[in-house]
Amino acid sequence: MILRILEEKIKSRLFKGKAVLVLGPRQSGKSTLVSTILQGQEYLSLNGDEAAVREALSNTSVAELERIIGRHKLVLIDEAQRIPDIGLTLKLITDQLKNVQVIATGSSAFELSARVNEPLTGRKYEYKLYPLSYGEMVGYHGYLKEKQLLETRLIYGYYPEIVTHPGEEKELLKLLAESYLYKDLLSLEQIQKPALLEKLLRALALQIGSEVSYHELAQLTGANKQTVEKYIDLLEKAFVIIVLPAYSGNIRNEIKKGKKIYFLDCGIRNAVIRNFQPLSARTDTGALWENFVIVERIKFLYQSGIDAKQYFWRTTQQQEIDLIEEHEAGVLHAFECKWSAASKARFPSTFTDQYHPISKQVITPENVKDFLM
Known part of the structure; x- marks a missing residue:
């Protein structure tokens, strides 16, 4: 497997009380990178390309998020830019579910950054994953x-x-x-x-x-x-x-x-x-x-x-x-x-x-x- 340089940096940021965002173009290896980081650990995987996931994670509440996440301590949200109000959802998880680490990936800096920057001020670590170097x-x-x-x-x-x-x-x-x-x-x-x-x-x-x-x-x-x-x-x-x-x-x-x-x-x-x-x-x-x-x-x-x-x-x-x-x-x-x-x-x-x-x-x-x- 080709080792990505960001792997260790992202690992070091987990469970620090902030959401982790991984931005990059489609097919640059974001999902593979995060899956490698989470290998051997139990985590909940959600994909913003799925209509049911978009509906569940937009305009949601803490109680609903607790029901969706259950006992999971790690949550991966792929293609997060597809989810309306995703910034507010990530803020709720980060602020209210203190024992949960959320990692969100997005294939458009324009869409995802625009949706999370204000709600997640001071609450996120953001990384860009380029194609292989x-x-x-x-x-x-x-x-x-x-x-x-x-x-x-x-x-x-x-x-x-x-x-x-x-x-x-x-x-x-x-x-x-x-x-x-x-x-x-x-x-x-x-x-x-x-x-x-x-x-x-x-x-x-x-x-x-x-x-x-x-x-x-x-x-x-x-x-x-x-x-x-x-x-x-x-x-x-x-x-x-x-x-x-x-x-x-x-x-x-x-x-x-x-x-x-x-x-x-x-x-x-x-x-x-x-x-x-x-x-x-x-x-x-x-x-x-x-x-x-x-x-x-x-x-x-x-x-x-x-x-x-x-x-x-x-x-x-x-x-x-x-x-x-x-x-x-x-x-x-x-x-x-x-x-x-x-x-x-x-x-x-x-x-x-x-x-x-x-x-x-x-x-x-x-x-x-x-x-x-």
Whole structure:
């Protein structure tokens, strides 16, 4: 079994008087993770996809919850975002049933967080479970094996079902992309134009690694800028994409409001554009590597509990740096992503002379281990 880094962290939070929330996209392994954590223990499992569970857990009372939970000390609520007023229900359990530990999973940060944040203020531990990470896979079968599989990861990504079913990646990714991209998103009231969502996703998939213009995306998809902004915000909160803002300080010609958009998983990105060609037949290898490195770095920082803000940097004269990290006390680190170790990377003096980053590094397949572990 592939050990998830969050496992021990979540175990340490049980029976501390707070609800435990595990957020992440569908099929990222939330149920498997929680089942592993609770293995060998008796617990009550409830699924928010079931109508009877939704009815029983919404607008409920302490007496009704006591009847449902019975003598169980552990309660797992899967797909909790489907349950109306779930935040109030979790608050009742946490406040009134002191000997009960509740763990809730949700596949949409937008839906579940919106429903629990206010009722559960000070009453929850919240975790994000991303698809498998580079570090987790190195821990599973070693660095050399994972290095050999880097090209596969750039094409098919890190979703658990994809990683554990070699040879079936294309078929499974198509099913996964259709179900997880559209099932959750199209259930939201804010998504009123499914065809527009598909157009926007494809446009974003074709622009990874490039600065995106919401105005140009609106023209390309036949929507208005406000709708594009709303849909991109929802895509980010539904764990489909990651938005990287531009870094700007004092330099007059810096891009100050630009954004780059990456997909949380390279496999999903390739499924959106229906391109599973090997790297030797592609023109987007550099962009895929950049997407991979930045997203895996985000996973690593989160799993390690390192607080760092991330940006890209660019000027109107096309000087740019792929990734800027701002750590505590404003300390900056600059990174360039290059699939070929022979590729030259320059860090513009316009940036280094002004901001004095404490480190500058080019990330290639040869040294990526040290960057992601």
